[in-house]
Amino acid sequence: MKKILPLMCFVCIFSFYNVLNAQNDKKSSPINDYSERPLNNTDTIPDFDSKVNKLMITGTIYENDGKTPAKDVILYICQPDEDGNYELKKDSKRKRYVYHRAWIKTDADGRYTFYTFMPGANRYVKELKQIQRIIKVPGQPEKELNSFFFNDDPLIPDLTLACRAQVVQSILKLEKKDGMYVANRDIRLEKGVPNLQ
Structure with a gap:
């Protein structure tokens, strides 16, 4: 059993690395996979309605002055489920993607x-x-940001x-309102490059 656990850890890390590596490829970046639908400033992760620990993340993306709202910026998120596992699916072109995005x-x-919803941490x-x-500022290439982390994480x-x-630069401070966790996190752009403040 002791030999299986490190092997499982290696397989999980290797699989996750491959998914992220494929998503960071310019042609296959997941930030470009929205093309079949128009975007607005609000979106909902699949399975939101069925989850117990619902979460709303909200904020403002500002230009580098920290005051002017940034228009037409695309922000993409993906996450594991409550058990810390990334559910992978395939689209009509057989391209793999993280389902909760x-x-x-x-x-x-x-x-x-x-x-x-609140993601879990992988137990392995x-x-x-x-x-x-991942963020995409108009006229700039997409950029992977530090993940959102949680202030109540015991690790x-x-x-x-x-x-x-x-x-700490990208930590979410959670509050509970009307049965839902709520976190406010603003993003400031530095000369087209995100600065997590």
């Missing part, structure tokens, strides 16, 4: 909202609960100081 496109107010790999993000105290400083 969503996109927004800001309008003139720069606001965005995602309706999703000691990692933080997280929601991955945060175990991180090194350097890792903790990185995590």
